[in-house]
Amino acid sequence: MTTEAAPHTAHRVTADATASAPASSESRTRRAPSRAPRRPGGGDYAATPRQRVKSVLKHTVLIATAIVMIYPLLWMIVSSFRPSDDVFRAPGLWLTQAHPENYANGWNALTSPFATYLLNSTIVVLGAVVGNLVSCSMAAYAFARLNFWGKKWMFAAMLVTIMLPIHVVIVPQYILFSQLGWVNTFAPLIVPKFLATDAFFTFLMVQFIRGIPRELDEAARIDGAGHPRIFLRVILPLMTPALATTTIFTFIWTWSDFFSQLIYLTSPDVFTVPVALRAFVDAQSSTDWGAMFAMSVVSLLPVFIAFLIGQKFLIKGIATTGIK
Incomplete structure (x- = not known):
């Protein structure tokens, strides 16, 4: 009797297991949450x-x-x-x-062809760019790497000058440049750039140099390099984004600067583009607005070209100097 009951018991257990297997599978299927198809990069295809x-x-x-x-x-x-x-x-x-x-009318509307004013603006812009690159990079290296008396106070005083509007200093500057005989020349617009007067660019480069590891300086110093060689061979090549940012901003700001150029440039032969565009407006007779707007479009082309060429370096320079 015992031997006959065993097969029936085994058969019943097997049948129960077989019957419960689909049920458990179905319950797991019911409990599993339904998920929407996802994109390869993450996120659902369908938005709410x-x-x-x-x-x-x-x-x-x-x-x-x-x-x-x-x-x-x-x-x-x-x-x-x-x-x-x-x-x-x-x-x-x-x-x-x-x-x-x-x-065509705007190109020859003034005393000189408009190419003369484009050339004058180019001279001023190139001088300002070179001056800012040379002086601001050297001043930034001094503030970021050298230790000297009054360093913090000088740096703070430099930052204060950023908040000074040009109208505050334009009168003493004009008196100084007039006594030097620089009025009606490009010197007042170029020479100050070689003295690191643009504190914004100095601050920008200081922030960038502080992000460069000092271990590079120490390695160069072990090889016998002094500060001039470290600056020229180690720091300066790594400052390409900051230098490009300085170049683009200096180009745009100097090219479109009207107030300073109007103050110092009085002869039509040395007019730059902004001052020349102002000469189109005649208060005593009719103004050729079409010609003025045509030359305004021409004057914007160098700015657009400069920005398109250097926008990659501009974004990288701003992102790596901590400026938000």
């Missing part, structure tokens, strides 16, 4: 309605802001092809008839 609304609103605001910011530039470009009488009559961007002769 709330996320879609937020995305649409965000892009709408960004596009509207971009249109507001770029509208004056587009209006200036369109106005450069309009006759002077229609510039302010039709403030929109619709151009009924193009007048490309505005560019």
